[in-house]
Amino acid sequence: MLSLERLRPDHAEALLAFEEANRAYFARAVPDRGDAYFADFPARHAALLAEQAAGTCHFHLILDPAGTLLGRLNLxxxxxxxxxxxxxxxxxxxxxxxxxxxxxxxxxxxxxxYGLTSLTAVTTLDNAASAAVLTRNAFTVVGRLTIDDRPALRFRRHLADGG
Incomplete structure (x- = not known):
């Protein structure tokens, strides 16, 4: 079973290694973060932690039972x-x-x-796997848009107590 672990200062090294190892893979589906993201990673990580402390964002690592970093998930x-x-x-x-x-x-x-009542998410039409993840989790399409000249869908899920 996997877990979501809230982003902490000591996650920086593992998160940077994960992003570097998967950079080319991610760039096949979403725009590349650019060299500056990696060069300035300590400052970027500190900025994310500050946003989280302010309550405007919630950042998480996706970990397997052995603690291996599999991904990341953000609100x-x-x-x-x-x-x-x-x-x-x-x-x-x-x-x-x-x-x-x-x-x-x-x-x-x-x-x-976090006491939230709804979540939205966006994925491009050519990312069928992401759309399937959202649909499997009771998100419904609520609109269309364009991201980096690519057609995309906006999804929404209303949350009941317990998600």
Missing amino acids: VDVEGGGAELGYRVGEAAAGRGVATAAVAEACRLAATA
Whole structure:
């Protein structure tokens, strides 16, 4: 069973290694973070922790039972009982249900620990796996948009107590 662990200062080294190891894999589906992201990672990590401390975001690592970092999951732009969900799973864990399980846990946490009532998420039409993860977790399509010249869908899930 996997777990979501709230981002901490001591996660920086493992998170940077995960992002570097999966950079080319992620770039196949989403725009590359760019060299500056990696060069300035300590400052970026500190900024994420500051946003989390302010309550505007909740950042998590997705870990397997042995503590191996499989991915990350974020709830950002927390406001008015809602937040936007984002996630990425490393190549070694892709296709094994990790994202589906992590999103299910995030919905539970969002409702119970963070008091949220809804989540939104966006994925491009060419990322069918991500859309399937959202659909399996009771998200429904609520709109269409364009991201980096690619057609995309906006999803929403209303949360009940317990996610």
